[in-house]
Amino acid sequence: MSKPKGWKELVPGGIITEAGNARDYKTGDWRTERPQVNKEKCINCFFCWAYCPDGSVKVDADKGVMVGFDYDHCKGCGICASICPSKAIDMIPER
Amino acid sequence: MAINLKARVMGLNGNAAVAYAMKQINPDVVAAYPITPQTDCVERFAEYVSEGLVKTEFVTVESEHSAMSACIGAAAAGGRVMTATAANGLALMWEVLYIAASMRLPIVMMVTNRALSGNINIHCDHSDTMGARDSGWIQLFSENAQEAYDNIIQAVKIAEDLNVRLPVMVTQDGFIISHAVERVEVLDDEVVQNFVGPYKPVYPLLDLSHPVTYGPLDLFDYYFEHKRSQIEAIDNSFPVIKKVAEEFEKISGRSYGFLESYKLDDAEYAVIALGSTCGTAKEAVNALREKGKKVGLLKIRCFRPFPKAEIIKALAPLKGVAVLDRSVSFGGFGGPVFTEVRSALYDAPSHPLIINFFYGLGGRDIYPEDIIKALEKIENVVQKGKVEEHIGYLGLRE
Numbered sequence A: 001m002s003k004p005k006g007w008k009e010l011v012p013g014g015i016i017t018e019a020g021n022a023r024d025y026k027t028g029d030w031r032t033e034r035p036q037v038n039k040e041k042c043i044n045c046f047f048c049w050a051y052c053p054d055g056s057v058k059v060d061a062d063k064g065v066m067v068g069f070d071y072d073h074c075k076g077c078g079i080c081a082s083i084c085p086s087k088a089i090d091m092i093p094e095r
Numbered sequence B: 001m002a003i004n005l006k007a008r009v010m011g012l013n014g015n016a017a018v019a020y021a022m023k024q025i026n027p028d029v030v031a032a033y034p035i036t037p038q039t040d041c042v043e044r045f046a047e048y049v050s051e052g053l054v055k056t057e058f059v060t061v062e063s064e065h066s067a068m069s070a071c072i073g074a075a076a077a078g079g080r081v082m083t084a085t086a087a088n089g090l091a092l093m094w095e096v097l098y099i100a101a102s103m104r105l106p107i108v109m110m111v112t113n114r115a116l117s118g119n120i121n122i123h124c125d126h127s128d129t130m131g132a133r134d135s136g137w138i139q140l141f142s143e144n145a146q147e148a149y150d151n152i153i154q155a156v157k158i159a160e161d162l163n164v165r166l167p168v169m170v171t172q173d174g175f176i177i178s179h180a181v182e183r184v185e186v187l188d189d190e191v192v193q194n195f196v197g198p199y200k201p202v203y204p205l206l207d208l209s210h211p212v213t214y215g216p217l218d219l220f221d222y223y224f225e226h227k228r229s230q231i232e233a234i235d236n237s238f239p240v241i242k243k244v245a246e247e248f249e250k251i252s253g254r255s256y257g258f259l260e261s262y263k264l265d266d267a268e269y270a271v272i273a274l275g276s277t278c279g280t281a282k283e284a285v286n287a288l289r290e291k292g293k294k295v296g297l298l299k300i301r302c303f304r305p306f307p308k309a310e311i312i313k314a315l316a317p318l319k320g321v322a323v324l325d326r327s328v329s330f331g332g333f334g335g336p337v338f339t340e341v342r343s344a345l346y347d348a349p350s351h352p353l354i355i356n357f358f359y360g361l362g363g364r365d366i367y368p369e370d371i372i373k374a375l376e377k378i379e380n381v382v383q384k385g386k387v388e389e390h391i392g393y394l395g396l397r398e
């Protein structure tokens, strides 16, 4: 997100006046662990993509490959790592 | 108050006066739940609805929490919304009162002041509205049925002003005002309609081509900024309350300020009060004036926002002030009015000695003699030159 606004710039009442702007809220900085995929082990089953509660698993649908994560929005919940049938995802502590 | 011979006069109690004003305002939505001593107001308004005299959507709900929640929904949808409650009903609205103010929804609510339980009591004190004083609502107190009628009409215009956009609470003392029939000068329907004007919704949810979100998650990154802008909004209401009162005077001949000074010009001692007690205090002031005592009354009409500059101006020249509180802040340093007035005077160029009296809890009557006692006490304190006891009680058995 761009630089946080000062109070004078805000819409009164905290009303959100644009539709479909959830993407602008970078929830990635809530994360304490980041998922990391080992493509050697990955079988491209897309389970992680289906289970991710934040739509943060990136896939190339045309090629049928899981390609990585959207770290701007991934909250680090670890569901993908836990669901992966081939243990291809490790959760690495941030920092 | 000058008597306007051309005015239309009705015999109305406070509840009926407010219901009549609501009929003339003709809001889009009223969601309310009955509670003594407000019931009479909502009942009368429901009659106007069933007789087809208003176009209001009247929402019957199962509690006051739901009443205020329905008001919030209707106001966010883009309607002009009103309601009324009292005492525990207001207490049950607590969490949603804050939400109405935070979302900057211009809901207007009449509160018939009644003591909070326990024990169960249906009579007047100010514990209900004083408890809600930090919720972000503007609060206007009324001395009689006429003022309740006038305040509710002005409240609509104050709430909806684009520089304010905040909910407004108009109070009247339970039973003392709400159930006593008085002479009330009413305006013509058309005059009221022109005064409040057509409602201009801001970010209405029902504007489907401009979808908006009300009440999203607001954490440590923005909540503070939103509160700051809420502080600004209620501060902005000062000039608006003044302007609306001036416009109201043009249509009614009745003038309103944040405060009303009664015989304060040359006074040395004064009492401060809110609501119907001010009428009693005027009697007490007159009685003492006849004996040559230089005493007066400062009535607070607008408690939120708190008119500190005007309070300093009115009180700084005095020698002594007795603040009357009709509610308790348990464990606090005096009642809510005392705390606030005393704090405002701290930076005044000169200040009077100031003492506090609790009175009238649970509807205990207050008499002119009680107020005379308070004025004599403060005179005594001033003669001694210092306050030995800040807190006293009027009308309490030892």
Ligand code: SF4
Binding pocket: A035, A051, A052, A053, A054, A055, A056, A057, A069, A073, A074, A075, A076, A077, A078, A079, A080, A081
């Ligand atoms: S850690 Fe959670 S949020 Fe991040 S990609 Fe995996 S499932 Fe999605």
Ligand code: SF4
Binding pocket: A037, A041, A042, A043, A044, A045, A046, A047, A048, A049, A066, A080, A083, A084, A085, A086, A087, A088, A089
């Ligand atoms: S769940 Fe595991 S194996 Fe399946 S696509 Fe995701 S990382 Fe690859």
